[in-house]
Amino acid sequence: MKIIDGRSLASEIKSEIKHEVKKFINGGGKVPHLAAVLVGENPASQAYVRNKIKSCEKVGFESTLIRKSENISEDELLAIIDKLNNNDDVDGFIVQLPLPKHIDESKVTLSIDPKKDVDGFHPVNIGRMALGLPCYLPATPNGILTILERYNIKTSGKNIVVIGRSNIVGTPISILLSRNTKLGNGTVTLTHSRTADLVSEVQRADIIIAAIGIPEFISADMVKEGAVIIDVGINRVEDENAPKGYKLVGDVDFDEVAAKASYITPVPGGVGQMTVTSLLQNTLKAARKEVYG
Ligand code: GUN
Numbered sequence: 001m002k003i004i005d006g007r008s009l010a011s012e013i014k015s016e017i018k019h020e021v022k023k024f025i026n027g028g029g030k031v032p033h034l035a036a037v038l039v040g041e042n043p044a045s046q047a048y049v050r051n052k053i054k055s056c057e058k059v060g061f062e063s064t065l066i067r068k069s070e071n072i073s074e075d076e077l078l079a080i081i082d083k084l085n086n087n088d089d090v091d092g093f094i095v096q097l098p099l100p101k102h103i104d105e106s107k108v109t110l111s112i113d114p115k116k117d118v119d120g121f122h123p124v125n126i127g128r129m130a131l132g133l134p135c136y137l138p139a140t141p142n143g144i145l146t147i148l149e150r151y152n153i154k155t156s157g158k159n160i161v162v163i164g165r166s167n168i169v170g171t172p173i174s175i176l177l178s179r180n181t182k183l184g185n186g187t188v189t190l191t192h193s194r195t196a197d198l199v200s201e202v203q204r205a206d207i208i209i210a211a212i213g214i215p216e217f218i219s220a221d222m223v224k225e226g227a228v229i230i231d232v233g234i235n236r237v238e239d240e241n242a243p244k245g246y247k248l249v250g251d252v253d254f255d256e257v258a259a260k261a262s263y264i265t266p267v268p269g270g271v272g273q274m275t276v277t278s279l280l281q282n283t284l285k286a287a288r289k290e291v292y293g
Helices: 006-026 043-059 074-086 105-111 123-131 139-150 170-178 198-203 254-258 271-287
Strands: 033-039 062-068 092-095 159-163 187-191 207-210 228-231 235-238 246-249
Touching: 006 043, 006 139, 006 271, 033 043, 033 074, 033 271, 043 062, 043 271, 062 074, 074 092, 074 105, 092 271, 123 170, 139 170, 139 228, 139 271, 159 170, 159 198, 170 187, 170 207, 187 198, 228 254
Parallel strands: 033 062, 033 092, 159 187, 159 207, 207 228
Antiparallel strands: 235 246
């Protein structure tokens, strides 16, 4: 069994991006610039955005953080997005999700210019992804593909079971892994809350992608010997002994499942680390105008 080291892989990729940024600037390019909009005080969102901004510094990007209170109106937020769409100095930007209940997330996503949508959430980018056209890939699916590529894990002809059909993980990764590409050609089953017999679907998987958001849901009896386990879950569970009063666990019962797996991603230190590097890769693509010219 091999534990996939997301931290060290992310750090390797950040070094590669830093090198690419230097080359781009030396060749007359501009410093890539990522902006992030953070609404409200959600602790997890604050931590994610802090990490995104810090990572920009590490690779030599410029970054801008726009923080707004929970009470911002939808119109005010749409006006900020409009300004970012039209600011030539900003190559790409993200609006951190989730947003407060009174703001329509899909309206916000649709208002972002696809050329600057480095999260890859806009339907234009999702559509291009589905058709295999140049696009910004969403961060978590791209992070998963990078793990599979760098650890030389073959997907062609494999039974891949994705658990969870969210717009930002389950649905896009199931499309990417089934396409006729080097990191695709899997036989993908996308399972969800209405799947008739989830356990038997998961039991026949060569590769399991767990993205349901239920702490330690996948137990050893659900996993075939030698399966590859990609755990996308990041769940906070109470832990009196932890300094912050909680600890992070994935959607997989790591201790039980690791013994049967050929490869497994830990939480923390697995897929989560790769999402920021994907965002940086997309921002560099935006600065180089690689996707939309
Ligand atoms: N919330 C959880 N993951 C993400 C992400 O990748 N991008 C944004 N904008 N919000 C998120």
